[in-house]
Amino acid sequence: MRIAVLIPCYNEELTIGKVIADFRRELPDADIYVYDNNSRDRTADIARAAGAIVRREFRQGKGNVVRSMFRDIDADIYVMIDGDDTYPAEFVHDLIQPVAAGEADMSIGDRHSDGSYSSENKRPFHNFGNQFVKALINRLFRSQLRDIMTGYRVFNRRFAKTMPIQSEGFEIETEMTLHALDKRFRIIEIPIRYRDRPPGSESKLNTVSDGIRVLKTVFWIFKDYKPLAFFGTVALLFFIAGLAVGIPVITEFFASGRIAKMPSAILAVGLMVLATNSLTCGFILDTIVRNHRDNYELLQNEFKD
Structure with a gap:
């Protein structure tokens, strides 16, 4: 050798x-x-x-x-x-x-x-x-x-x-x-x-x-290697923040039938949209990474020592 x-x-x-x-x-x-x-x-x-x-x-x-x-x-x-x-x-x-x-x-x-x-x-x-x-x-x-x-x-x-x-x-x-x-x-x-x-x-x-x-x-x-876990974590953080901001708004709506804290409602919706987008990015990138791993495995099969 x-x-x-x-x-x-x-x-x-x-x-x-x-x-x-x-x-x-x-x-x-x-x-x-x-x-x-x-x-x-x-x-x-x-x-x-x-x-x-x-x-x-x-x-x-x-x-x-x-x-x-x-x-x-x-x-x-x-x-x-x-x-x-x-x-x-x-x-x-x-x-x-x-x-x-x-x-x-x-x-x-x-x-x-x-x-x-x-x-x-x-x-x-x-x-x-x-x-x-x-x-x-x-x-x-x-x-x-x-x-x-x-x-x-x-x-x-x-x-x-x-x-x-x-x-x-x-x-x-x-x-x-x-x-x-x-x-x-x-x-x-x-x-x-x-x-x-x-x-x-x-x-x-x-x-x-x-x-x-x-x-x-x-x-x-x-x-790059574990995008679903990464962006899933980011999505979870946005989701928790959205809940923290949005729960008082929802509670107020059910109690009075109207929303007085409009800025909080808009912020909560924005955070939930970010959470959804992050999770979607995670699923898409995870599929791409899996395809990349498959291609790498094929490259390994073709590699000549």
């Missing part, structure tokens, strides 16, 4: 050499690709000297890098890993095994099962954000995943070549997980150890801005 190790990088000169050496030791026959995303340090030079295939991605953002990787690189197995040396290379065999055996389309390096992420990661809001997004996605998609946002993943060719990537930044991991859940790809989680960045290596993540981007991604994908 052709194995490609994909390493998106931005200013990782302190760690990229070790990451490449570790994966070269574990996977001596694999092709190791480093996509430099406009680094201002010696990341590209060090990666090239370590024997990696170095390419440039000028559009800033991890999502843009992964999109180019999936388009440009042909392999049977894709290993995606960060260049910050937070994921031990020795676990790569455990992640590759179920994908290579045809038991999974994507395997995920689960950082949470052994507690290493909570103990090693020194950013408490990141831990909270991970848990919140995980609970939200598991609720929306009725799944039981333990690590939604890990950067240590292995894919087969089918997944890599048929996934439409919309994200530009660090929300790409969330998008991958949501896409796999919605399209019923087989996912297996493999417990791994996580270690924090070595001294001198700085994270590019921003808890607030990246957290907002991830939540926006979950919101839009929920709307």
Whole structure:
């Protein structure tokens, strides 16, 4: 099998050499690709000297890098890993095994099962954000995943070549997980150890801005993938608001035979119309999404590994 190790990088000169050496030791026959995303340090030079295939991605953002990787690189197995040396290379065999055996389309390096992420990661809001997004996605998609946002993943060719990537930044991991859940790809989680960045290596993540981007991604994908549930919820909110405004008007009408609160009556009717329109949009878009899923399944049937 052709194995490609994909390493998106931005200013990782302190760690990229070790990451490449570790994966070269574990996977001596694999092709190791480093996509430099406009680094201002010696990341590209060090990666090239370590024997990696170095390419440039000028559009800033991890999502843009992964999109180019999936388009440009042909392999049977894709290993995606960060260049910050937070994921031990020795676990790569455990992640590759179920994908290579045809038991999974994507395997995920689960950082949470052994507690290493909570103990090693020194950013408490990141831990909270991970848990919140995980609970939200598991609720929306009725799944039981333990690590939604890990950067240590292995894919087969089918997944890599048929996934439409919309994200530009660090929300790409969330998008991958949501896409796999919605399209019923087989996912297996493999417990791994996580270690924090070595001294001198700085994270590019921003808890607030990246957290907002991830939540926006979950919101839009929920709307696009489950429109009936989304617009049904919106319709329910409008319906409740319409009842709250309209019940006093109806009560007054039955008591006196006339309507004195005309503005409230107009508002209540407007809210009920919005509720009806939202529910109608939900049914129409749900039919479109179902047709899209059918077409995607047909595409999968025609895909040649």
